[in-house]
Amino acid sequence: MTARARAVTFDAGQTLVELDTAMLSRRLAERGLRVDAATLDGAQPPAWRRYEQTVKDAGHEAPWQIFMRTLLEGAGVADARAVELAAWLWDEQPAKNLWRRPIPGMFELAAELTARGVPVGILSNSEGKLAELIDEIGWRAPFRVIVDSGRLGVAKPERAIFEHAARALGVTPAEVVHVGDSRTADIDGARAVGMRAIWFGAAARERPEDGDDVAIAAEAGAVRAALVRWGVL
Ligand SMILES: [Mg+2]
Numbered sequence: 001m002t003a004r005a006r007a008v009t010f011d012a013g014q015t016l017v018e019l020d021t022a023m024l025s026r027r028l029a030e031r032g033l034r035v036d037a038a039t040l041d042g043a044q045p046p047a048w049r050r051y052e053q054t055v056k057d058a059g060h061e062a063p064w065q066i067f068m069r070t071l072l073e074g075a076g077v078a079d080a081r082a083v084e085l086a087a088w089l090w091d092e093q094p095a096k097n098l099w100r101r102p103i104p105g106m107f108e109l110a111a112e113l114t115a116r117g118v119p120v121g122i123l124s125n126s127e128g129k130l131a132e133l134i135d136e137i138g139w140r141a142p143f144r145v146i147v148d149s150g151r152l153g154v155a156k157p158e159r160a161i162f163e164h165a166a167r168a169l170g171v172t173p174a175e176v177v178h179v180g181d182s183r184t185a186d187i188d189g190a191r192a193v194g195m196r197a198i199w200f201g202a203a204a205r206e207r208p209e210d211g212d213d214v215a216i217a218a219e220a221g222a223v224r225a226a227l228v229r230w231g232v233l
Helices: 021-030 037-042 044-054 061-074 079-092 106-115 130-136 159-169 183-192 220-229
Strands: 007-010 017-019 099-102 120-124 145-148 176-180 196-200 214-217
Touching: 007 106, 007 159, 021 037, 021 079, 037 044, 044 061, 061 079, 099 130, 106 120, 106 220, 120 130, 120 159, 130 145, 145 159, 159 176, 159 183, 176 183, 176 220, 183 196, 196 220, 214 220
Parallel strands: 007 120, 007 176, 120 145, 176 196, 196 214
Antiparallel strands: 017 099
16 A cells, blocks of 8 residues: 555544434333333344444445344334334434434544644435534534535445545545444445545454554544554544
């Protein structure tokens, strides 16, 4: 790899922000269902594994609803009810985004990069309202661009969305480091266009191989260390 890495894109869900299970619990209560946040947290690992199996070539809506249905079923909700609730939550998602709990240190890292003159963007499979959410939680400033599949009409892992993000940051794909949690959508997608990638997440998720163009990071400090190693910071 010859190009020097000099720009960074961050995935949003489970990278900058995570599923707010307390909010999900409140939303379910509005529909007469009592499921506490801890139960929902416990049901996440199998739901994420199911997501990984569906995200390739399936866009955003179908994998999202399958994730949510699997999560609810894992938390003890009956199948038919889980299907109905997942569809309702999907319809509500643009206005009441459930992925809004900041992951410790990640927005701060984006702000540090921007302060150092590094072009930084968000590159997310989302519902077309991600910029509004980032505004709402007070973190819009560090990002030169927010690429939202729901606006662009192309979703990760398709090449076009990665190429679009690099262009928007004024660099080539080979100059970008993409940080994300999904093996399929983020890591495989980024590497296919020549980006370096930082796989972010807990050990329970499917791991890529660590290598010259991939780093593995379980928390923000390890993401920062990989960016230092590649000369971005
Ligand atoms: Mg994600």
